[in-house]
Amino acid sequence: MGVRIPPGLPSSGASPIRGFQVVNEIIKFLREVKVELKKVNWPSRKETIGSTSVVLVVVIIVAIFLGLIDIGLSRLI
Template sequence: MTLKNVLQFFQEVRLELSKVDWPSFQEFVGSTLVVLVLVCFFAVYLGIIDLGLSKLATYIFTVYGGY
């Protein structure tokens, strides 16, 4: 890999990035908020599922775990 190849690569990257249709600031903020809300929702949902399964496992091991 020569310096010429590296420079050509970055020139091509710059050219391709100029072709990208970037979102407006409003679209960016809206998409970011949707992602944050969904991440928070699923974090709480999975936390509740995890807590429930943990309590169930504790109950099962307490009742049936002893020999």
């Protein structure tokens, strides 16, 4: 019963053809991303400002609420 030794790997590493395929796939992916981003219905400046304002107000309210809870619980201990 002998030990089989698998054939050695190529000494040059990855083939240059495979490297070009990877680069071409990346370029293809980026082109497809660009096409998809053109299809996106981006919000207007007014909508963005309105949404941002709502988020900031909610964050401030939650921060105040948690701060009051923290102060209240720390005085109990």
